[in-house]
Amino acid sequence: MTDTAIAWDAYARQRPERRLTNARGETTWFNWTQYPDHGPGAELLEVAAGARVLGLGCGKGANAAHLTVLGMRAVGVDVSAEQLRAARERWGHLSGLELHQAEAIGFMQEPGGVYDAVYSVYGAVWFTDPARLLPAVRERMRPGGRLVFSQRPPVEGCYGCQASYIPRGDEEDPLVVKRWDYGPEVWEQLLVEHGFTDVRAVVLPAPPGPRTIGTLIVQTRA
Ligand SMILES: C[S@@+](CC[C@H](N)C(=O)[O-])C[C@H]1O[C@@H](n2cnc3c(N)ncnc32)[C@H](O)[C@@H]1O
Numbered sequence: 001m002t003d004t005a006i007a008w009d010a011y012a013r014q015r016p017e018r019r020l021t022n023a024r025g026e027t028t029w030f031n032w033t034q035y036p037d038h039g040p041g042a043e044l045l046e047v048a049a050g051a052r053v054l055g056l057g058c059g060k061g062a063n064a065a066h067l068t069v070l071g072m073r074a075v076g077v078d079v080s081a082e083q084l085r086a087a088r089e090r091w092g093h094l095s096g097l098e099l100h101q102a103e104a105i106g107f108m109q110e111p112g113g114v115y116d117a118v119y120s121v122y123g124a125v126w127f128t129d130p131a132r133l134l135p136a137v138r139e140r141m142r143p144g145g146r147l148v149f150s151q152r153p154p155v156e157g158c159y160g161c162q163a164s165y166i167p168r169g170d171e172e173d174p175l176v177v178k179r180w181d182y183g184p185e186v187w188e189q190l191l192v193e194h195g196f197t198d199v200r201a202v203v204l205p206a207p208p209g210p211r212t213i214g215t216l217i218v219q220t221r222a
Helices: 003-014 062-069 081-091 104-109 130-139 184-193
Strands: 052-056 073-078 097-101 115-121 141-151 160-166 175-181 197-204 215-221
Touching: 003 081, 003 160, 003 175, 052 062, 062 073, 062 081, 062 097, 073 081, 081 097, 104 130, 130 141, 130 184, 184 197, 184 215
Parallel strands: 052 073, 052 115, 073 097, 115 141
Antiparallel strands: 141 215, 160 175, 197 215
């Protein structure tokens, strides 16, 4: 097992599953942000029933599950066996859902057809060097299809490759994964450089309350 997979398995064991219903009483929903009942939904993907959609770093699969309930074919990829074990346990009964344990770029380099849309919610797009990831994503997308991803906005002055620490017990060092932090303007520039069009990158403010960090949401077209 790679160090990355070990780290994300440790993360998976610490993270709760999504609650059973949202504030509207729905049993599945799409959430781009780190806050419950906040922000836009699956409409950002601009796809309808029958579309084939790829989730990069799908985690415990709740967003992918929602897409299948909307009639889409959702393919979720995640490097963590633990995340996918939880995803299969909760959502494995959904016939439109396909889950793969793989590293995102390696998965996209395997044969497997094109996708109408690709998304990543605090997922593999955040944790992979965009110089390697973006060409691989574009190669697998239907021209004009949407790539949408969300992540935490950068801390001012801290740009490019950063260390994310995944804590373990008091007796063990934390595990480390790399993430790539850029502000909206740099994401716009990177995406255009890699042939994407119609780029819109914005920081959605946090909902009213004590927490203030917003969510960077980037939308573009292959
Ligand atoms: C912060 S979690 C977010 C999970 C999920 N998208 C969600 O919103 O709950 C990041 C996820 O990305 C996965 N991941 C990170 N790097 C990856 C990579 N290179 N390839 C595939 N999955 C990756 C991790 O295993 C983890 O499940």
